[in-house]
Amino acid sequence: MINYILRRxxxxxxxxxxxxxxxxxxxxxxPKAAHADPAEMxxxxxxxxxxxxxxxxxxxLDKPIYVQYGKFVKGLVVGRDYDSGPTxxxxxxxxxxxxxxxxREVWPLLLDRLPVTISLALGAAVLWLVxxxxxxxxxxxxRGKISDRVVMIIALxxxxxxxxxTGLVFQQLFVHQWKIFQGGEYINFVDDPLGWANKLxxxxxxxxxxxAATYARLTRATMLETLGEDYIxxxxxxxxxxxxxxxxxxxRAVLTPIVTIFGLDLGTLLGGAILTERVFSLPxxxxxxxxxxxxxxxxxxxxxxxxxxxxxVIANLVVDLLYAVIDPRVRLS
Amino acid sequence: MSSxxxxxxxxxxxxxxxxxAQSFLDVRDLRIHFNxxxxxxxxxxxxxxQLERGQTLGxxxxxxxxxSVTSLGILGLHRRGSAKISGEVWLDGEELIGxxxxxxxxxxxxKMSMIFQDPLTAMHPYYTVxxxxxxxxxxxxxxxxxxxxxxxxxxxxxxxxPQPQRRVDDYPHQFSxxxxxxxxxxxxxVNNPQLLIADEPTTALDVTVQAQxxxxxxxxxxxxxxxxxxxxxxxxxxxxxxxxxLVMYGGKCVEHATAEAVFRRPEHxxxxxxxxxxxxxxxxxxxxxxxxxxxxxxxxxxxSGCSFHPRCPYAxxxxxxxxxxEPALAEATPKHGVACHIPPAERAAIxxxxxxxxx
Numbered sequence: 001m002i003n004y005i006l007r008r009x010x011x012x013x014x015x016x017x018x019x020x021x022x023x024x025x026x027x028x029x030x031p032k033a034a035h036a037d038p039a040e041m042x043x044x045x046x047x048x049x050x051x052x053x054x055x056x057x058x059x060x061l062d063k064p065i066y067v068q069y070g071k072f073v074k075g076l077v078v079g080r081d082y083d084s085g086p087t088x089x090x091x092x093x094x095x096x097x098x099x100x101x102x103x104r105e106v107w108p109l110l111l112d113r114l115p116v117t118i119s120l121a122l123g124a125a126v127l128w129l130v131x132x133x134x135x136x137x138x139x140x141x142x143r144g145k146i147s148d149r150v151v152m153i154i155a156l157x158x159x160x161x162x163x164x165x166t167g168l169v170f171q172q173l174f175v176h177q178w179k180i181f182q183g184g185e186y187i188n189f190v191d192d193p194l195g196w197a198n199k200l201x202x203x204x205x206x207x208x209x210x211x212a213a214t215y216a217r218l219t220r221a222t223m224l225e226t227l228g229e230d231y232i233x234x235x236x237x238x239x240x241x242x243x244x245x246x247x248x249x250x251x252r253a254v255l256t257p258i259v260t261i262f263g264l265d266l267g268t269l270l271g272g273a274i275l276t277e278r279v280f281s282l283p284x285x286x287x288x289x290x291x292x293x294x295x296x297x298x299x300x301x302x303x304x305x306x307x308x309x310x311x312x313v314i315a316n317l318v319v320d321l322l323y324a325v326i327d328p329r330v331r332l333s
Numbered sequence: 334m335s336s337x338x339x340x341x342x343x344x345x346x347x348x349x350x351x352x353x354a355q356s357f358l359d360v361r362d363l364r365i366h367f368n369x370x371x372x373x374x375x376x377x378x379x380x381x382x383q384l385e386r387g388q389t390l391g392x393x394x395x396x397x398x399x400x401s402v403t404s405l406g407i408l409g410l411h412r413r414g415s416a417k418i419s420g421e422v423w424l425d426g427e428e429l430i431g432x433x434x435x436x437x438x439x440x441x442x443x444k445m446s447m448i449f450q451d452p453l454t455a456m457h458p459y460y461t462v463x464x465x466x467x468x469x470x471x472x473x474x475x476x477x478x479x480x481x482x483x484x485x486x487x488x489x490x491x492x493x494x495p496q497p498q499r500r501v502d503d504y505p506h507q508f509s510x511x512x513x514x515x516x517x518x519x520x521x522x523v524n525n526p527q528l529l530i531a532d533e534p535t536t537a538l539d540v541t542v543q544a545q546x547x548x549x550x551x552x553x554x555x556x557x558x559x560x561x562x563x564x565x566x567x568x569x570x571x572x573x574x575x576x577x578x579l580v581m582y583g584g585k586c587v588e589h590a591t592a593e594a595v596f597r598r599p600e601h602x603x604x605x606x607x608x609x610x611x612x613x614x615x616x617x618x619x620x621x622x623x624x625x626x627x628x629x630x631x632x633x634x635x636x637s638g639c640s641f642h643p644r645c646p647y648a649x650x651x652x653x654x655x656x657x658x659e660p661a662l663a664e665a666t667p668k669h670g671v672a673c674h675i676p677p678a679e680r681a682a683i684x685x686x687x688x689x690x691x692x
Contacts, residue, residue, distance in 0.1 A: 239442030
């Protein structure tokens with residue numbers, strides 16, 4: 001088991017290195033191929049060629065790509081100094097560089113946005129887990145009945161309607177028309193928990209609806225399959241109550257695929273829910289990335305991408321380890 | 334033989350005037366039908382038998398003859414929505430088909446329990462063997478976990494699992510096939526059931542383990558004086574353990590007698606076929622086994638008349654009634670029931686000339 005964990009950790013680390021290489025290549029090689037100069041992007045349209053040249057040297061863009069990558073990795077691990085001749089700016093680890101637009105360090109920017117994204121992702125996750133799994137179980141137990149149809153129709157609607165539709169409709173109805181929820185700025189949880197929930201609720205629901213649909217369908221399918229298993233018949237033959245048969249014996253098996261996709265979905269969302277954050281103007285990682293893309297702010301895009309892939313790799317790792325806890329058959333191999 | 338094979342219980346299924354049973358287990362005119370899109374599947378159609386404590390009944394038949402459906406029906410494991418069940422099942426003077434599901438649940442696993450085939454799929458892969466036995470015990474006994482655990486270890490020891498204190502915390506996949514079946518038996522017997530139904534308990538096991546498992550069931554039966562039903566398609570198994578044999582074909586009983594009578598002097602052509610297709614060590618090796626031609630009938634569209642007639646080599650010879658009239662179970666000799674239109678004298682002649690020499 002220890003061996004397995006170690007092996008998985010090493011793989012995860014290698015994966016992150018590989019992702020960093022690919023992202024780095026995409027963001028620094030492609031501009032080059034397209035004859036766009038990162039140094040020019042950095043200094044802005046009004047700069048003189050001399051300024052551009054100075055910036056190029058300061059950012060190390062004159063060096064070969066592998067040297068640049070090496071410096072980038074060094075910056076991530078131990079920090080990095082930017083030497084522009086007269087002044088040296090130190091960027092402490094993990095250093096993703098400076099924003100081309102605001103000249104602020106990327107890492108604190110990301111950290112600053114993270115609580116918003118986490119708030120959005122976790123709140124939505126609770127809703128979609130309860131709604132999706134609950135709906136799926138009801139649907140499976142009432143197979144073919146009215147409640148099954150209703151849940152599956154909602155699921156179909158949920159999976160078909162994009163967030164930028166449901167989000168806007170919700171806002172129009174609940175915020176502007178009926179004034180049940182407030183619009184306006186994001187509120188920190190520590191400042192005002194109720195205000196925080198009030199502001200985020202519609203975003204949670206819109207995002208959760210999308211995911212709950214998938215979970216309801218998956219739960220329904222797995223539950224129906226599991227209820228046909230021999231060990232469920234055995235559980236009934238023991239004289240267990242139907243509630244225990246479904247709630248304990250069947251749910252245990254249904255949990256496995258749910259945990260898998262839940263881990264991956266959550267990992268993906270922690271990298272930023274781009275559409276939802278945009279529609280509800282939540283200042284999270286997703287919004288940061290979109291804004292950065294619009295402004296061709298390469299260091300932020302690079303930072304956000306790496307940040308997101310880090311969460312996905314970690315989520316994968318956690319899911320794999322959890323698997324060993326959930327399914328005893330995985331433990332030995 | 335203490336179990337009466339054929340009683341003249343008039344078929345008034347579920348009627349208010351029906352008499353309480355005399356036997357420990359008394360199944361009367363049991364019918365289990367399933368509504369499907371293709372039509373009504375008559376999985377069990379009018380089955381009647383009795384079984385006493387301490388006795389073993391072997392139910393024999395091909396796949397789809399209704400053996401397993403019968404046992405699940407007795408335990409009340411069919412979903413009431415999909416299965417239409419009629420008839421009566423009396424267990425120790427209590428009728429089960431008309432009883433509330435909650436009442437049957439309380440009996441299930443306690444007074445009557447079942448050993449399933451293929452314990453790899455029949456045991457929950459995510460729980461330890463011990464946890465599953467403990468759970469089975471605690472459903473019906475208000476005891477602490479540690480007490481139930483002691484009981485589980487005791488049961489594992491009883492069914493011959495070495496180092497039960499250690500193995501109790503293993504998962505089913507860590508057991509070998511034979512061990513799993515033993516654990517399954519331990520789980521079924523943990524509440525000292527008075528009726529034990531073993532559904533193909535040895536199908537997935539090799540022959541030596543098969544014999545051990547059958548010995549085990551027999552030992553435990555004599556210890557608790559339970560009634561046992563062994564369901565199998567393997568005549569070798571019932572030959573070893575059964576007192577009585579009930580041969581099922583197409584959801585009906587076609588022959589019912591003591592094990593000795595069925596092996597020595599079988600009456601039904603289907604039983605002849607079963608016996609002729611059974612390998613035996615005391616037979617000449619050069620002799621070929623004689624298979625029964627054709628396939629088991631569809632339970633949606635049973636053949637008219639005797640449902641075995643399309644496969645029966647003697648139906649043509651006997652003529653019309655085989656194809657049009659359903660034969661009733663009648664006593665060929667005392668306590669030997671058979672459902673066949675061929676006149677007893679002719680049956681005896683056929684058996685003597687065609688069948689017996691090849692057995």
